[in-house]
Amino acid sequence: xxxxxxxxxxxxxxxxxxxxxxxxxxxxxxxxxxxxxxxxxxxxxxxxxxxxxxxxxxxxxxxxxxxxxxxxxxxxxxxxxxxxxxxxxxxxxxxxxxxxxxxxxxxxxxxxxxxxxxxxxxxxxxxxxxxxxxxxxxxxxxxxxxxxxxxxxxxxxxxxxxxxxxxxxxxx
Amino acid sequence: xxxxxxxxxxxxxxxxxxxxxxxxxxxxxxxxxxxxxxxxxxxxxxxxxxxxxxxxxxxxxxxxxxxxxxxxxxxxxxxxxxxxxxxxxxxxxxxxxxxxxxxxxxxxxxxxxxxxxxxxxxxxxxxxxxxxxxxxxxxxxxxxxxxxxxxxxxxxxxxxxxxxxxxxxxxxxxxxxxxxxxxxxxxxxxxxxxxxxxxxxxxxxxxxxxxxxxxxxxxxxxxxxxxxxxxxxxxxxxxxxxxxxxxxxxxxxxxxxxxxxxxxxxxxxxxxxxxxxxxxxxxxxxxxxxxxxxxxxxxxxxxxxxxxxxxxxxxxxxxxxxxxxxxxxxxxxxxxxxxxxxxxxxxxxxxxxxxxxxxxxxxxxxxxxxxxxxxxxxxxxxxxxxxxxxxxxxxxxxxxxxxxxxxxxxxxxxxxxxxxxxx
Ligand SMILES: Cc1ncc(COP(=O)(O)O)c(C=O)c1O
Numbered sequence: 001x002x003x004x005x006x007x008x009x010x011x012x013x014x015x016x017x018x019x020x021x022x023x024x025x026x027x028x029x030x031x032x033x034x035x036x037x038x039x040x041x042x043x044x045x046x047x048x049x050x051x052x053x054x055x056x057x058x059x060x061x062x063x064x065x066x067x068x069x070x071x072x073x074x075x076x077x078x079x080x081x082x083x084x085x086x087x088x089x090x091x092x093x094x095x096x097x098x099x100x101x102x103x104x105x106x107x108x109x110x111x112x113x114x115x116x117x118x119x120x121x122x123x124x125x126x127x128x129x130x131x132x133x134x135x136x137x138x139x140x141x142x143x144x145x146x147x148x149x150x151x152x153x154x155x156x157x158x159x160x161x162x163x164x165x166x167x168x169x170x171x172x
Numbered sequence: 173x174x175x176x177x178x179x180x181x182x183x184x185x186x187x188x189x190x191x192x193x194x195x196x197x198x199x200x201x202x203x204x205x206x207x208x209x210x211x212x213x214x215x216x217x218x219x220x221x222x223x224x225x226x227x228x229x230x231x232x233x234x235x236x237x238x239x240x241x242x243x244x245x246x247x248x249x250x251x252x253x254x255x256x257x258x259x260x261x262x263x264x265x266x267x268x269x270x271x272x273x274x275x276x277x278x279x280x281x282x283x284x285x286x287x288x289x290x291x292x293x294x295x296x297x298x299x300x301x302x303x304x305x306x307x308x309x310x311x312x313x314x315x316x317x318x319x320x321x322x323x324x325x326x327x328x329x330x331x332x333x334x335x336x337x338x339x340x341x342x343x344x345x346x347x348x349x350x351x352x353x354x355x356x357x358x359x360x361x362x363x364x365x366x367x368x369x370x371x372x373x374x375x376x377x378x379x380x381x382x383x384x385x386x387x388x389x390x391x392x393x394x395x396x397x398x399x400x401x402x403x404x405x406x407x408x409x410x411x412x413x414x415x416x417x418x419x420x421x422x423x424x425x426x427x428x429x430x431x432x433x434x435x436x437x438x439x440x441x442x443x444x445x446x447x448x449x450x451x452x453x454x455x456x457x458x459x460x461x462x463x464x465x466x467x468x469x470x471x472x473x474x475x476x477x478x479x480x481x482x483x484x485x486x487x488x489x490x491x492x493x494x495x496x497x498x499x500x501x502x503x504x505x506x507x508x509x510x511x512x513x514x515x516x517x518x519x520x521x522x523x524x525x526x527x528x529x530x531x532x533x534x535x536x537x538x539x540x541x542x543x544x545x546x547x548x549x550x551x552x553x554x555x556x557x558x559x560x561x562x563x564x565x566x567x568x569x570x571x572x573x574x575x576x577x578x579x580x581x582x583x584x585x586x587x588x589x590x591x592x593x594x595x
Contacts, residue, residue: 030419147225151250162192
C-alpha cells in the first residue's frame with residue numbers, strides 16, 4: 001500500500017525541523033540527492049550529509065559524516081536517500097541514536113517504503129514519512145513548484161509570503 | 173490531500189493571490205526574463221536544482237497557473253502549456269520519439285492532426301500507423317517493436333466519434349507504451365481520460381477550455397502513472413542528459429518527469445511557448461467550463477433531435493441520439509453529454525451543404541470549434557481539403573457533410589436559423 005499523509009502533517013514537519021541528516025547524500029551534482037540537498041540548503045535548513053565513502057570531505061560546503069552514530073546533536077530529522085532494504089538498518093541506527101540526537105522525524109525518500117522499519121520507528125515515538133521527497137513537498141506546500149506546472153492539489157485564498165520566505169507554508 | 177470538486181477546481185486550481193501585490197486575479201506577467209538572486213542561484217536554476225523562473229520560453233508564472241489548473245481538472249500530476257494544440261502534440265512526440273520510431277493513431281482525427289502525423293512527423297522519421305477509434309483490436313494489430321505510443325481523440329473531430337478509451341488503454345498497457353488522448357472535444361468536464369488509463373492528455377485549449385474563440389493555446393497533462401524506465405524505449409526520460417550535466421529526468425522528477433523533460437528540453441529547443449496574455453484568457457474561460465459545457469451539450473442535443481426529424485436531413489451523426497450506434501459509448505464514457513461538435517448530411521448533398529453555410533445568420537461560417545458562438549463549416553471544402561477523397565471519408569468528412577459546433581445561445585434561435593438557411 002502506498003502510504004498517504006495529510007498535508008497538515010507534512011507542513012508541520014517542514015515548518016518545525018531545522019537540522020536534517022541526509023543519509024546517502026551524493027557529491028555527484030547529477031544525482032537527485034544532490035538536487036534535494038541544494039534546494040533544502042537554499043531554503044535555510046541545516047543539512048548534514050551522511051555517506052561512509054565521503055566521510056571527512058564536504059558536499060555543498062557541508063562536512064560529511066560516515067554514519068548516524070558520528071553525528072553531533074541536535075538532528076531533528078533523518079532523510080533516507082537509500083533503497084528500501086538499506087532503510088531497515090539505517091532506521092535501527094536512527095532509533096539507537098534517537099535520544100542523543102533529539103531526533104523527531106524519520107523520512108524515507110520517494111520510492112522508498114519499508115513498513116517494518118516504519119513500525120519500529122513509530123513505536124519509539126518517531127514520526128515517519130515514506131515515499132516522499134522533502135524538496136518536492138516543500139515546493140508543493142510553499143506553492144513554488146507551481147512554477148513548473150505541477151498539480152499541488154492545494155487551494156490557498158490568502159496572499160502568500162514570498163517563496164524565499166516559505167510561501168504558503170510559512171503561514172500554516 | 174483535500175479532494176475538491178470539479179467546479180471548485182475550475183475556478184481556483186493553480187491560482188492564488190499574487191505574493192507581491194495581493195492581486196486576486198492572476199496577473200499577466202508580461203516579461204521575457206527574470207532577475208536572478210545571485211550567480212549561485214542562477215546556476216542552480218539552470219541546472220533545474222531549484223524551482224524558479226529563468227526565461228519565458230521555458231516558464232512564465234501566468235502560464236504556470238493555466239498549466240496547473242488544467243492538470244488539476246484532468247487529475248494529472250503536472251501540466252505544460254504550448255502556443256497551440258498542435259504545438260502541444262509536437263512537444264509530446266518530440267519528447268517520446270526517436271528517428272525510425274512508430275506510433276499508432278486513431279484515424280478519426282482532426283484533419284490538421286492527420287497532416288501533422290502523416291507528413292510533418294515523417295520529416296523527423298517518425299511514422300504513424302492508423303487504427304479505428306471504436307475498435308480497440310485494430311490498434312493491437314498495428315503494434316510492432318518500433319511502437320512508442322498510441323494516440324486517439326476522446327471525442328473525435330469532426331465526426332463526434334466516441335473512442336473506446338478503456339479498450340485502447342488495455343492495448344497500450346499490453347504493448348508497454350503510453351496512451352496519449354486528445355481531450356479537446358470532450359474537455360475534462362465530460363471525460364477524464366486518465367481515469368480510463370490514459371498516460372498523457374493533450375488539449376487544444378483554443379476550443380472549449382478557453383471557450384470564447386479568442387486565443388490559440390495548447391496543453392499537455394501527465395498522469396504520472398507510466399514507468400518510463402521499464403522498456404528502455406524512452407531515452408529522453410531515462411538516459412543521462414548532456415545539456416543538464418548528465419541528470420536523468422525520470423529518476424530526478426519521478427511522477428512529473430515527462431512534463432519537466434517536455435519543458436526543459438523540447439519546449440526549450442522547439443520554442444513553441446504560450447504567451448501569458450493568452451494564458452489569462454484561457455484561465456478566465458476555464459472558470460465557467462462546467463456551466464458552458466452543460467449548456468453546449470443541452471443545445472447540441474436539442475439541435476440534433478430537431479435535425480433528425482427534418483425531411484431535408486439525410487442523417488445526423490451525434491452519439492447523444494438514442495438511435496446512434498455509439499449511444500452506448502456515450503452513456504459509458506460521457507453520460508453528462510456527447511459534446512457539441514458533430515456532423516450531419518443534407519439530402520441535397522454537396523450543393524445543399526454549401527448553400528446552408530452561405531445562408532446562416534447566427535451560426536458563423538468559420539474553421540474553429542468550442543466557442544460560445546455557434547459555428548458551422550463544410551469540412552470537405554475547408555479543414556479537410558488537403559486530404560485525399562478516401563482519407564476525407566475515413567475521417568468522417570465526406571462531400572455532403574456539414575459540421576456544427578453548437579454554442580450556448582437560445583436553442584430556439586439556433587434551430588430557427590438552421591431552418592431558414594436550409595431553405
Ligand atoms: C481535436 C483537435 N486537436 C487539435 C487541434 C489543434 O489545435 P490548435 O488549433 O490549437 O493548434 C484541433 C483544432 O481544431 C482539434 O480540433
